[in-house]
Amino acid sequence: MPKDELPILVDLHKNVYFDDEEGEAVILDRRKLPLDTTHYRCKTYQEVAEAIEKMVTQSLGVSPAAGYGVVTAAYQAQEKNKSEKKKQIRKAVKRIKNTRPTQTSLHYLMDEMLETAEEKIGKDENLFKAMRKKAYDWTKNLMKVSRKLGKHTSKIIDDGDTILTHCYGGPAIYFMGDYARRDGKEVNYYCTETRPYLQGARLTSFALSQGGFDVTLITDGMPAYCMSEGLISKFITGADRISMDGGVANKIGTCQIA
Amino acid sequence: MPKDELPILVDLHKNVYFDDEEGEAVILDRRKLPLDTTHYRCKTYQEVAEAIEKMVTQSLGVSPAAGYGVVTAAYQAQEKNKSEKKKQIRKAVKRIKNTRPTQTSLHYLMDEMLETAEEKIGKDENLFKAMRKKAYDWTKNLMKVSRKLGKHTSKIIDDGDTILTHCYGGPAIYFMGDYARRDGKEVNYYCTETRPYLQGARLTSFALSQGGFDVTLITDGMPAYCMSEGLISKFITGADRISMDGGVANKIGTCQIA
Known part of the structure; x- marks a missing residue:
């Protein structure tokens, strides 16, 4: 590992991200660690929801996965009209919330993404990019909080x-x-x-x-x-x-x- | 399981015994329990020693396996002359002792079996049958002690x-x-x-x-x-x-x- 590079599990941006070229949410498969460092790829928000349920990721990997699940839904809906886009995001948020009924941070993120999505759709702005930014910023903030917590505890x-x-x-x-x-x-x-x-x-x-x-x-x-x-x-x-x-x-x- | 029959793991006579027809020591393979109830078969005392080392049996299965290891050596030596028989038993006892250098009960049994073997060979009595009786009686006594311990604790x-x-x-x-x-x-x-x-x-x-x-x-x-x-x-x-x-x-x- 190059100096100053984080262990893959520690870098949440490497745990879950969106592959723009393939149009897929990509999740580090924690079930296969440490022997295999492989990623689990999802074309639909339903697949992301299943991945969360099947424990492909856990701990702080779950809410970013949820976020990128909504990104996947937005990517799929790019060619659709406003009302269909809204319907798609609402369905994705509902399905993903159901994966972890008690995880309040995930529910908070889903509500935020839904609100932003409706706003962006209303203004006819790029929904996919807005959702991707939301999921990325959320993950970035988790990293910031983790660093702070680590610094404090150190x-x-x-x-x-x-x-x-x-x-x-x-x-x-x-x-x-x-x-x-x-x-x-x-x-x-x-x-x-x-x-x-x-x-x-x-x-x-x-x-x-x-x-x-x-x-x-x-x-x-x-x-x-x-x-x-x-x-x-x-x-x-x-x-x-x-x-x-x-x-x-x-x-x-x-x-x-x- | 028929009423009054012991669980297979509890009945030490079913954990280790000698198959007269095949001329093999037979050891319940505890590594495969509980999904497979299979037995590990040994034609030579060396194979028995390896089985002990590979943890085929453990706990109170070990000393009976050691005993039946010597039985296997005696079975192999049936057609040999007195001096070869003695040599074979001594080698078997030495090899089997080495499998568990700290297990005093196993060493005690090996010393006893060697002593009996030399006596029987000297008198030209049936070495194999004498060894088989020794191993069986040892196992029977372990069962008796286990029952007593259980009754006491109950x-x-x-x-x-x-x-x-x-x-x-x-x-x-x-x-x-x-x-x-x-x-x-x-x-x-x-x-x-x-x-x-x-x-x-x-x-x-x-x-x-x-x-x-x-x-x-x-x-x-x-x-x-x-x-x-x-x-x-x-x-x-x-x-x-x-x-x-x-x-x-x-x-x-x-x-x-x-």
């Missing part, structure tokens, strides 16, 4: 820390270590496998080792022993959902590590 | 208990529940998968569900959560080794459940 990292991870916490897990290392701190990682989907084994340890960190992969039964041997200094995990009152729904397995 | 089981298991603790795990149920107690099991070899998923839950118990399989990350929800009343695990001073070397994962 401040509590001490030189020589070994950080235990559970599941895959998104790009911030990488940025945290990367900012710490830029500050001259040595950082190592231990990753749990995270059964049943093995996100830790397949995603976290892949992204971190591609990013040049020393990574030790352990089974989900090992954290307590590693801690008792003094091998772990900090623990970080992703929260599946955080409610407005501060309640946290964590990945199964967090409880016994905490 | 007394601390209460009616309605849900028992969490980790790894595969041998036939005693089944007998414990079986004796409790004969005493009119209702017993259910939760089994961890037990990564990396999945003994819990492939062996324990297979043996217990074949034995008619209600079994719930969970990932290694779930015990603490299940306990916090009050789903577990007792926990049992196998000890890999117990030293004379009472020290216990347990399967990885025991620490964080305890």
